[in-house]
Amino acid sequence: MAESVIAARDLSLVFQTRDGPVHALSSVDLDIAPGEFISLIGPSGCGKTTLLRVIADLERATSGSIAVNGRSPAQARLARDYGYVFQAPALYPWRTILGNVMLPLEIMGVPRAERAARAKAQLDLVNLGGFERKFPWQLSGGMQQRASIARALAIEPKLLLMDEPFGALDEIVRDHLNEQLLKLWAATRKTVVFVTHSIPEAVFLSTRIVVMSPRPGRITDIVPCDLGPDRPLEIRETPEFLRIAQRVRDGLRAGHAYDV
Amino acid sequence: MMSRSVLPVLTVCAALVVLWYLGAVWMNWQLVADAQARAGATPDLTEMIRLTLAQPRPLLPAPHQIIGELWRTTVTLPVTSRRSLVHHAWVTLSAALTGFGMGVGFGVVLAVAIVHLRALERSVMPWIVASQAVPVLALAPIVIVALGTLGLEGLLPKAIIAAYLCFFPVTIGMVKGFRAPDAMALDLMRTWSASRAQVFWKLRLPASLPYLFAGLKVAMAAAVVGAIVAELPAGAQAGLGARLLAGSYFGQTLQIWSALAMAALVSATLVGFLGIAERAVARRMGVQA
Numbered sequence: 001m002a003e004s005v006i007a008a009r010d011l012s013l014v015f016q017t018r019d020g021p022v023h024a025l026s027s028v029d030l031d032i033a034p035g036e037f038i039s040l041i042g043p044s045g046c047g048k049t050t051l052l053r054v055i056a057d058l059e060r061a062t063s064g065s066i067a068v069n070g071r072s073p074a075q076a077r078l079a080r081d082y083g084y085v086f087q088a089p090a091l092y093p094w095r096t097i098l099g100n101v102m103l104p105l106e107i108m109g110v111p112r113a114e115r116a117a118r119a120k121a122q123l124d125l126v127n128l129g130g131f132e133r134k135f136p137w138q139l140s141g142g143m144q145q146r147a148s149i150a151r152a153l154a155i156e157p158k159l160l161l162m163d164e165p166f167g168a169l170d171e172i173v174r175d176h177l178n179e180q181l182l183k184l185w186a187a188t189r190k191t192v193v194f195v196t197h198s199i200p201e202a203v204f205l206s207t208r209i210v211v212m213s214p215r216p217g218r219i220t221d222i223v224p225c226d227l228g229p230d231r232p233l234e235i236r237e238t239p240e241f242l243r244i245a246q247r248v249r250d251g252l253r254a255g256h257a258y259d260v
Numbered sequence: 261m262m263s264r265s266v267l268p269v270l271t272v273c274a275a276l277v278v279l280w281y282l283g284a285v286w287m288n289w290q291l292v293a294d295a296q297a298r299a300g301a302t303p304d305l306t307e308m309i310r311l312t313l314a315q316p317r318p319l320l321p322a323p324h325q326i327i328g329e330l331w332r333t334t335v336t337l338p339v340t341s342r343r344s345l346v347h348h349a350w351v352t353l354s355a356a357l358t359g360f361g362m363g364v365g366f367g368v369v370l371a372v373a374i375v376h377l378r379a380l381e382r383s384v385m386p387w388i389v390a391s392q393a394v395p396v397l398a399l400a401p402i403v404i405v406a407l408g409t410l411g412l413e414g415l416l417p418k419a420i421i422a423a424y425l426c427f428f429p430v431t432i433g434m435v436k437g438f439r440a441p442d443a444m445a446l447d448l449m450r451t452w453s454a455s456r457a458q459v460f461w462k463l464r465l466p467a468s469l470p471y472l473f474a475g476l477k478v479a480m481a482a483a484v485v486g487a488i489v490a491e492l493p494a495g496a497q498a499g500l501g502a503r504l505l506a507g508s509y510f511g512q513t514l515q516i517w518s519a520l521a522m523a524a525l526v527s528a529t530l531v532g533f534l535g536i537a538e539r540a541v542a543r544r545m546g547v548q549a
Contacts, residue, residue, distance in 0.1 A: 058447055077453055084451040090444040094466045094545035103462065104452045135546030155452070 003070060005159055005191045006032040006055055011064035013050055013217075023216030024050040025061070030210065030219065034158070037185055037192045039202035039209045041248060042255070047217020048195045048210075052161050055193065056084050068159070080108065082159040083152030087167055089144035091136040091151075097123065098132035101151045108155060122150040125184060142173040146180070153188075162194045166201070175233060178204055186229055199252075200236055203227075203245045211248055213255025221251035280323055281313070287320040288312040321517050329518040342498070349522050351499040355415050356487040356526075359422025360480060366423065367430030367479070368472075374431070375438040375464070376456070392428045396421065396486060401493035418499075422486035426479035433475030437468025466545065473538040477531050484527045500526075 013025040025047045032038050040048035053059040054066060057073035068076035076082065091100045101119040110118070123129055126146040136144055145165055152160060166174045178201060185192055185205075196202050202209045203225055211221040225244050227235060235241050292311045296303055303311065313322040321329075333345035341347065370388070374380045400421050407417040441463050449459045491501025500519045507515035 056451055058450060077451065080453060082451070084448070086444050086447070088444060090442075090448055092445065092463070092466070093547075094469075096546065106462070107449075107452045107454045107458050137546070 003034075004031045004067070005034050005036075006030065006066070006068055006193070008051075008066045009064055011051075011054065011061050011066050013047070013054060013059060014062045025054070026216035026218045027064070028217075028219055030222075032191060032193065034191055035189050037194065037205055037207045039194045039196055039206040040212060041196055041199065041202045041209055042212030042217075042252065043197065043214060045214035045217070046212040046255075047214070048212050049163055050217060051212075052163050052193060052195050056082060056161055080104075080155050081157055082161050083155060083157040085145075085149055085152045085160070085162040085165045087164045089136070089141070089148040091144055091147060093136055095135075096132065097128065097134050097136065097139065097147050100136070100147060101154050104151060104155045118156075119150070119154055122153045123147070125153065125187075126150045126180065140173075142169050142177060145169065146177065149181075149184075158190055160190050160192045162192065164195050164197070167196070174201070179233060181205065182231060199245050199248050202248065203241055204231060204233075204236060209244075209248055211251035211255065213252070218255075220255035221247070223247050223251065277323060280320075284318065284320045284322040285309055285312045288315055288318045291315060291319060317511050317513055319513065321514050325514060326517045326521055329514045330521060333518060334522075345503070345518060345522050348498055348500050348503050348519070349526055352418075352484070352487045352491065352501065352523070353526055355418035355490070355499070356422050356483040356530075358415060359419035359424075359486060360426055360483040362419060363423035363426035363479060363483065364430050364476065367427035367475070368434055370427065370431045371434030371438060372460075374435050376460075381435075388428065388431060391424070396425055396489055397492075399424070400490050404490060404493055418487050418490035421490035422483040425482040425486040429478035429482065430472070430475040433471040433478075434468055437471030438464045440464075440467045440471065469541060469545065473534065473541070477534050480530045480534055481527045484523060484530070488523060 008028050008030045011025055011028040011030075012023070015022040015024055028047075028051060030051075040051060042048050050059060054061050055068055055073060057077040066073060069079075069081050071079075091097070092103065095103065098116065098119055101122055102115045105115040105118060120129070120132065123132060126149055128143060128146055128150060131139065131143065131147075136147070139147065145168075149162075149165065152162075166177050169177065182205060192205075194202075194205060206225045209223040209225050210219055211223060212218065213220045223244060227240065227244075289308070289312055292308060292315065296308075296311075312318070313325070315321075318325070330345065333343060337344040339346045370384070374384065403421060403424075404417050407413075407420070438460075445463060445467075446459070449463055454462070488499070488501040488504070491499040492505055500523050503519040504516055507513070507519060
């Protein structure tokens with residue numbers, strides 16, 4: 001088996017707050033192989049976003065170990081090993097779409113001509129060719145989020161970290177973007193870690209689903225999701241799909257995820 | 261569309277002018293009545309009103325008198341004349357603009373330092389606020405005299421007073437502007453391992469520009485006030501402040517009011533230019549028109 005892209009061992013993170021310690025992550029063990037599409041699913045407070053932020057070196061674990069591409073998250077971040085997509089597009093409003101996608105390349109010190117070419121290629125990949133000169137406010141929410149995916153891809157990382165990227169979008173746009181994301185993943189063979197709280201979205205996209213539970217944030221189940229590479233939207237009506245969705249739902253229930 | 265927005269504005273302006281005329285008649289009435297009584301004349305109402313609006317040294321000059329005085333001292337007199345208001349306005353304007361440049365430069369540098377050095381905010385900010393609590397009218401003579409003993413006279417001391425007034429709004433605005441980017445925008449920079457300089461130039465600075473312009477407009481008006489105040493204490497020979505002072509010595513209310521009007525005109529024009537620059541920058545930065 002190839003070396004893990006992400007290897008977490010007994011990973012814990014405790015936030016010290018005024019109301020006492022909050023166990024955001026507790027003894028998390030997880031291995032992610034190259035080319036996998038992993039969804040982290042669970043209710044709010046289960047630590048799924050925190051885990052993603054630890055991988056990205058936006059938070060530091062308090063104990064345990066984690067390796068990203070065989071090195072520490074900080075080293076991986078400095079080596080620009082990953083692209084990160086946030087819940088909101090977070091495009092800089094004073095930059096055009098092209099300017100936004102070129103920004104990480106500017107920061108990496110890529111020469112100007114190459115920047116534009118690479119950014120344009122990424123925009124074509126998310127079907128935003130022709131919108132280069134628009135400003136963010138001129139695009140719909142779904143288009144803005146696609147631009148932010150293009151921005152994450154611009155540095156050509158092998159690992160894509162996505163934190164509920166479609167959470168704020170309506171279901172029709174969301175379905176469409178899920179299909180596009182699958183195509184993109186099939187075309188680029190990147191490793192994706194995808195945070196969501198939608199069961200159908202997780203089952204539709206993933207090769208494995210990591211079910212998490214709150215208080216303390218922990219993994220309660222890891223569900224294989226081998227629906228094959230070719231997944232039309234209609235696959236969501238098949239018994240196989242529903243069986244996996246049911247197991248995820250059971251996992252959430254077992255973790256008392258529904259006691260709100 | 262145009263007429264709908266212009267008509268109310270014109271109506272308000274017209275109402276203010278009417279009020280001003282009524283005020284001029286009312287305030288100058290006693291002056292005229294006393295003079296007429298001394299001369300033994302008994303003018304009728306229309307003659308009285310005409311006289312209240314045509315006094316050489318009225319308590320409150322009528323608008324047309326101020327406009328007349330402005331016209332005489334700007335257009336009729338040559339610019340080289342010592343009574344030319346253009347000459348005096350230029351003296352004040354050059355000090356105000358120099359001070360504005362110094363103050364804005366200092367204000368921005370101070371804001372950058374405060375945002376990047378946590379300790380500076382706690383240690384320097386109270387002093388900055390305290391500096392603005394000192395009445396500039398009290399401070400100006402001290403500064404002018406102190407700089408005078410160092411051999412500094414003319415434009416520079418006035419510019420320093422102007423700068424003293426105008427760095428404050430720039431610093432306050434820019435500190436807020438540099439901190440305007442939200443956590444997500446900053447996290448993005450972190451995921452790209454951007455340096456502090458890159459975060460500053462590519463995120464904090466562009467995000468702060470709207471705040472900069474708000475600060476600049478306040479600073480511009482303050483710079484003109486600062487330059488005028490700096491002309492008052494040392495008995496300056498030229499400048500709008502000198503005109504105000506000379507006018508009040510000799511009871512030349514028309515001279516005072518025309519200098520005031522000129523000062524307002526200069527300030528409004530400068531702030532107007534800033535507004536144009538702001539819109540140009542906003543367009544380049546893709547602000548929704």
